[in-house]
Amino acid sequence: AKMMLKILGELALLGAIASVFVVAAQGRAQERAAEESSGREYMRKLDEIMAEEQKEYWKETMTYFWHEFEDEDLKRMFKKYSILGTSALPEDLNQRLIQAINNMKSTYAKATICDYKNISKCDLTVEPENVAEWWIGEYETEDIEDQLADLWTQVKPLYEQIHAYVRRHLRLKYGDAVSAKGPIPAHLLGNIWAQTWSNVEKFTSPFPDKPDVDVTAALIDQNYTPLKIFQTADEFFKSLNLTGVPDLFWERSIIEKPDDGRDMVCHASAWDFFDGEDFRIKQCTTITNAFFKTTHHELGHIQYYLQYKDQPIVYREGANPGFHEAVGDVIALSVSTPKHLKVMGLLEEGPEDNESNINQLYKMGLDKIVFLPFAYLLDLWRYGVFRGTTTPENYNCHFWQLRDAIQGIEPPAPRSEDDFDPAAKYHVSADVEYMRYYISYIVQFQFHRSLCQLADEYQPGDSTKQLSNCDIYKSTKAGNALKDMLKVGSSRPWPDTMEALTGQRNMDASGVMEYFQPLYDWLKTENERTGEYIGWEPSTVQYC
Ligand SMILES: C=C(C[SeH])C(=O)N1CCC[C@H]1C(=O)O
Numbered sequence: 001a002k003m004m005l006k007i008l009g010e011l012a013l014l015g016a017i018a019s020v021f022v023v024a025a026q027g028r029a030q031e032r033a034a035e036e037s038s039g040r041e042y043m044r045k046l047d048e049i050m051a052e053e054q055k056e057y058w059k060e061t062m063t064y065f066w067h068e069f070e071d072e073d074l075k076r077m078f079k080k081y082s083i084l085g086t087s088a089l090p091e092d093l094n095q096r097l098i099q100a101i102n103n104m105k106s107t108y109a110k111a112t113i114c115d116y117k118n119i120s121k122c123d124l125t126v127e128p129e130n131v132a133e134w135w136i137g138e139y140e141t142e143d144i145e146d147q148l149a150d151l152w153t154q155v156k157p158l159y160e161q162i163h164a165y166v167r168r169h170l171r172l173k174y175g176d177a178v179s180a181k182g183p184i185p186a187h188l189l190g191n192i193w194a195q196t197w198s199n200v201e202k203f204t205s206p207f208p209d210k211p212d213v214d215v216t217a218a219l220i221d222q223n224y225t226p227l228k229i230f231q232t233a234d235e236f237f238k239s240l241n242l243t244g245v246p247d248l249f250w251e252r253s254i255i256e257k258p259d260d261g262r263d264m265v266c267h268a269s270a271w272d273f274f275d276g277e278d279f280r281i282k283q284c285t286t287i288t289n290a291f292f293k294t295t296h297h298e299l300g301h302i303q304y305y306l307q308y309k310d311q312p313i314v315y316r317e318g319a320n321p322g323f324h325e326a327v328g329d330v331i332a333l334s335v336s337t338p339k340h341l342k343v344m345g346l347l348e349e350g351p352e353d354n355e356s357n358i359n360q361l362y363k364m365g366l367d368k369i370v371f372l373p374f375a376y377l378l379d380l381w382r383y384g385v386f387r388g389t390t391t392p393e394n395y396n397c398h399f400w401q402l403r404d405a406i407q408g409i410e411p412p413a414p415r416s417e418d419d420f421d422p423a424a425k426y427h428v429s430a431d432v433e434y435m436r437y438y439i440s441y442i443v444q445f446q447f448h449r450s451l452c453q454l455a456d457e458y459q460p461g462d463s464t465k466q467l468s469n470c471d472i473y474k475s476t477k478a479g480n481a482l483k484d485m486l487k488v489g490s491s492r493p494w495p496d497t498m499e500a501l502t503g504q505r506n507m508d509a510s511g512v513m514e515y516f517q518p519l520y521d522w523l524k525t526e527n528e529r530t531g532e533y534i535g536w537e538p539s540t541v542q543y544c
């Protein structure tokens, strides 16, 4: 009884604090912002006030010895409230931080935050370690960096096979501009960041005589509009007994680039307004295969918001950031199968023979496998920047050293410290953590495998039910399992959440490797036939 009273007291305390936090923060901030400003200025003012008020409530949180609470849930909530992040900065510096990445270090140097591992010690300047620790801390896993490295070790052999195969075909097209054993020049890969290589698929496909699985032409021929792409994607989620987007979503989202001259950050994004009703996407949709996929990706974020909207505010986030990025992609893995595209009338009936399957896996590999080293190295580089092992004098040099060593690509021309190439990536300039995508591209195949088994679309060892040909469309059994995972938000440690869906408590590459096994086998045979050098020697381009 005494224990119960104590817990009830803590819960009541939490309820009071939590409601004060949120309602007060939003209500008062919105009133003040509206009184003091309007339009674009309103959003900046709202940010400013919210940061001030968040800091006020954070200080109140710190007056409780929550570390000693017995109730695990209560303690978890307080721990999340205790992480203030960049809102610890004075708002003007926070604005500069958001808008001017290149003076992040001096901006951080002026702020003081609590020691990540000793929250009662709050006189620390934001030493580099705290930021890397803070980002890594979001994964609540002591050895997360080792796990991330292990995942790369598991997938790297497959990447090296794709790299060698693509390099050969680029040599066939561009000659000696591409060395037989060196890194691939980044500008030949059809993507400004060389992060995915889908744009070289057409002239490198293993079996070019087979029908192309690119739906861009079909989308255009069938008069798809951005709205119809969104409605089609939303229908897939509803087919799984998940929740369709609310009317407010259609009223308030921006799904096409505005033609009224205002400038807008066109990088696709999804937004939760934390009132349980207002969820939006901002996207400059064009009618392409790529945007068909991105729309599913962004609606995956909206679905997560919809499923955890009744959780306490502090738990309205992904089980870890990688989970949030994986939801829409898991759906897109089903949508992008030739089987599903034929159901949608976006692909002509045609053979689903082994060569077509290899082509399809190759297309997916140019997106999913090629992306992994890029996503991994981008935050390896930033961990070095935050920790001070990468100093301003060698920002660009270290970036290209990682691009050379891990991704096997080289800059198109000599580089120096007069250049700052990492900032050409939106997420670096906008200060958005990126390891979430690396994790997503691993765990989405673990989720896909489990959902496909539930949908009876995949059976290990059954060649008629291969993972890469699985489409969970209309499987309410799979949909309900996914819904159960999403509803939890971050109220449980992510290994618990992953285990509930997959039976596994760890991220592992077995899902992605199983999905791509037929391609891996084919590439090893093909690269051996053509005598390719697997891997790459260091670049000879001057970049340090
Ligand atoms: C689509 C989004 C918004 Se969450 C995105 O930033 N992505 C999705 C794939 C990786 C990363 C990128 O574009 O670099």
Ligand SMILES: [Zn+2]
Pocket (backbone or CB within 6 Å): 297, 298, 301, 324, 325
């Ligand atoms: Zn995303």
